[in-house]
Amino acid sequence: MIDFTQPTPVLLSEERQITETRRELVLNMGPQHPSTHGVLRVRLTLEGEMVVACDPVIGYLHRGVEKLGESHRYAQIVPWTDRTDYVAAPSNNLGYVLAVEKLCGIEAPERAQYWRMIMAELARIASHLVWLGTHALDIGALSVSLYTFRDRELILDIFEKFCGARLTTNMMEIGGFSRQIPPALPEMVRDFCRYLPKAIREYEDLLTENPIWLARTKGVGIVEPEIAISYSLTGACLRGSGVNYDVRKAMPYLLYDRIDFAVPLGTHGDVYDRYLVRVEEMRQSIRIIEQCLDQVPADGPLMAYESNYVIPPHERVMTTAEDMQRHFIWVIKGFSPPKGEVYHAVEHSKGELGYYIVSDGSPIPYRMRIRSPDFVNLQSLPYMAQGAMLADVVALIGTIDIVLGSVDR
Amino acid sequence: MDWEPLIVSYLFGFVLLNVLLLAMAYMTWLERRLVAFFQDRIGPNRTGPFGLLQPIADAVKLISKEDIVPANADRLVFLVAPLLSFVLAPLGALVVPFGDAVTVFGRQVNLYVIDINVAALYFLAVGSMGVYGIILGGYASGNRYSLLGALRSTAQVISYELVLGLSLVGIFILTGSLSLVDILRVQQRTLVLGGLELPNWFLLSQPLAFVLFLIAAVAETNRAPFDLPEAETELIAGYFTEYSGFRFSFYFLAEYINMIVVSLIAATLFLGGIDGPFVDGVWWLAVKAFIFLFFYVWLRATLPRFRYDQLMGLAWKVLLPLALINIGVTGLVRLWGIGAL
Secondary structure: OOOOOOOOOOOOHHHOOOOHHHOOEEEEEOOOOOOOOOOOEEEEEEEOOEEEEEEEEOOOOOOOHHHHHOOOOHHHHHHHHHOOOOOOHHHHHHHHHHHHHHHHOOOOOHHHHHHHHHHHHHHHHHHHHHHHHHHHHHHOOHHHHHHHHHHHHHHHHHHHHHHOOOOOOOOOEOOEOOOOOOOOHHHHHHHHHHHHHHHHHHHHHHHOOOHHHHHHHOOOOOOOHHHHHHOOOOOHHHHOOOOOOOHHHHOOOOOHHHOOOOOOOOOOOOHHHHHHHHHHHHHHHHHHHHHHHHHOOOOOOOEOOOOOOOOOOHHHHHHOHHHHHHHHHHHHOOOOOOOEEEEEEEEEOOEEEEEEEEEOOOOOOOEEEEEOHHHHHHOOHHHHHOOOEHHHHHHHHHHHOOOHHHHHO | OOOHHHHHHHHHHHHHHHHHHHHHHHHHHHHHHHHHHHOOOOOOOOOOHHHOOHHHHHHHHHHOOOOOOOOOOOHHHHHHHHHHHHHHHHHHHHHOOOOOOEEEOOEEEOOOOOOOOOHHHHHHHHHHHHHHHHHHHHHHOOOHHHHHHHHHHHHHHHHHHHHHHHHHHHHHHHHOOOOHHHHHHHHOOEEEEOOEEEEOOHHHHOHHHHHHHHHHHHHHOOOOOOOHHHOHHHHOOHHHOOOOHHHHHHHHHHHHHHHHHHHHHHHHHHOOOOOOOOOOOHHHHHHHHHHHHHHHHHHHHHOOOOOHHHHHHHHHHHHHHHHHHHHHHHHHHHHHOOOOO
């Protein structure tokens, strides 16, 4: 039985005594390296091509987003969350606004909740497409990355149509959406849902049964379920090991309890299983989006205007005195949530993304903490890299699916 | 001494070298365009019509760049290594027959530079010497990535050299000669198989050897999926990480010339070289070599990269036994005289 309170022991390079007889080579991989997905630095101790020890060194993209949260008003923090995990910006927005809404006791209108789910699932697909492309590229399959980035453009087009921005969308707002849904958008999303399964088949034709791909991914980077839990892995890294934990099912938020979707699980916990899990997640996301599009009301409010914490709509500001005053206060000073602390987690494309916010009753959070999934998942790299080859390390970095903006925050 | 054949050979060699360099330049263009089409892109199409001037622009750019030598490099070796790779690369093409003898100005001119009785061995020898440029360059760079690339290259070339050589033994048994000219002559005969008249290409009588040769040749030229010595996503650029400017371009040239030479040799050994329907000639050789080059590009656009240990396992556990079996079977067939091959 593994004691979950104790971290699994893994030797780090610094702790090793490097002696003449061992003939080890310390290789500094990154922060500038083609396959460290940004600015991850990995200090590798190699014996020939075998990895003896591996320590990830992070912090090269630290921008202090959490600290910035302590000096910005609640509504101003949303654009900062875009910049943590920039390949799935709407999901970050969602985690933050849901945490603030929980703090203030606001509930967004049903229509807004459906559109939030659609956008979050599109962001998940976009993130998985980037992951698949770069992961395959790391293992040497050149073309897949071009195909996935081509198809990701369609999602970015949808984002652009909806909110004008493609990457850092600043899409969600506290209380819902103040923008209207463009009339052409549902059809655009439906077109995409019809297109993507064909594209996924194309990627799978190139990879899933390719003997070289199998040789490179099967049995590599195995994480047993108990170890995965002890490292508190989440997302596909955990589900690839066969542990059934998906925040959308375990603690349903938005309207995920009304949607029928499956949580794909792996069996061996290796790189290949995590690959299969993520590919299947893209298909499940398509299912979720299609159900949302079927169920979403065509008309209705998008913003919880009845709440005092939400900025009043433009027409009311121009016609009623209280709303004009509220609007003035909201813009000049911001809104002040009640005192208290709140944690809200969403299932991000990389795992459980949690926002922990402490409010002292002022318009600025007392403390904002982001539990970013890839930061936690990255811990498992030294464990997975034990006894691996140098070429496996890039596959392992790929399989964890990190975005350094989110790891360093 | 009769100087005339020697001078003719030199002249032909000079022409051949220039043709190879031109072919190499357009091979880079072709590869970029083809990979672009495989990947739903356009590729270089801005410089000249269809981007045809792109290789020239690239060459000018590379030559005019600064020649950087890292501070902790082994200076002399670092400077010489790319030259070694580059000089050895086109030598293999010298033994390729480009056609039957032609008469120019009343003189008989052979369309090959030299016909030596160990031509196939010579090609293998020159091919394996080319790796010295890689090993020395990687070692002399004073960079750990370069060193790892050089080590990988050493192991890879030693292993696949064996397979490459052994895959050809079947052909030697069938022809009784190591000369490419002789091997070509045997292939120009007609093979009658069940009333069907087929060309006597060794692709048909040695299919296994052909597959082995193809795999080993891809590994020998460090191309995907065996491009471990320069695996970009692992070793940045492998052995030429520290090279820039024209020294980098020498490695680049060597890699592409190697591809072309191996394609020419493969076409001559297995696909009957200049032999073809209608009129035999160098155009058939060009078409066949192009098929190989296209195959190279196709592989690169499709397959992921092997891992180091898997690469070794493939060579020693799969390809080498198969090559030995092929030799044994060919020898027995030859001994019992089955078929008039």
